[in-house]
Amino acid sequence: MNSLIVPDAIADNSVYGVRQMQYTVNGKSGQNFIDAVAMASFRQAVAIEDTTSSYTAVVRARQVKIDELAEALSYVAKAVGSLDHDAKSSTKTKIDHASRVKEIANRYGVSLSWDGDKMEFGNLQKAKTNLQYAVDREDNDIQQDIVTLQSFITKRDNAYSNAAKVITKANHAASSTIGNIGS
Numbered sequence: 001m002n003s004l005i006v007p008d009a010i011a012d013n014s015v016y017g018v019r020q021m022q023y024t025v026n027g028k029s030g031q032n033f034i035d036a037v038a039m040a041s042f043r044q045a046v047a048i049e050d051t052t053s054s055y056t057a058v059v060r061a062r063q064v065k066i067d068e069l070a071e072a073l074s075y076v077a078k079a080v081g082s083l084d085h086d087a088k089s090s091t092k093t094k095i096d097h098a099s100r101v102k103e104i105a106n107r108y109g110v111s112l113s114w115d116g117d118k119m120e121f122g123n124l125q126k127a128k129t130n131l132q133y134a135v136d137r138e139d140n141d142i143q144q145d146i147v148t149l150q151s152f153i154t155k156r157d158n159a160y161s162n163a164a165k166v167i168t169k170a171n172h173a174a175s176s177t178i179g180n181i182g183s
Helices: 033-082 098-108 121-182
Strands: 005-013 019-025 028-031 092-094 118-120
Touching: 033 092, 033 098, 033 121, 092 121, 098 121, 118 121
Parallel strands: none
Antiparallel strands: 005 019, 019 028, 092 118
């Protein structure tokens, strides 16, 4: 936060003979210290908010990917479940919504072996494994993304809180000073 604030000495002393300072915050000059710190805190919070919004979009996109992969997995799992236990490896099974499964697999780079809209038993088992692996991998990644997102949210909240504390303390100090002058 300090890199956002640049102190500038004012040429004249104050009426009390104290050297005066003003501050430049992110290119905006003429700020007093309280305003400078509060502005810097708010700018930091806004920057974190932008990052948080971007990360939220990443998490949403990953969730859509998980949902689509799970949809394809459900169709393949249904086909596996429909087979007899005595099915031969050359037995071909029709996959419901095969075009949708192909579309999802191609979009996310999941390798599936097709024969029209059917799969052989062995390829069906591989398809189920490949899709389950893709879902699990994305699930692990989204968990890491959520932890990072929570960290950004905490940092953002702390930055807003710090700015509010500075303003509150400055107002309290000003009230005390004014109260002491009246005594």
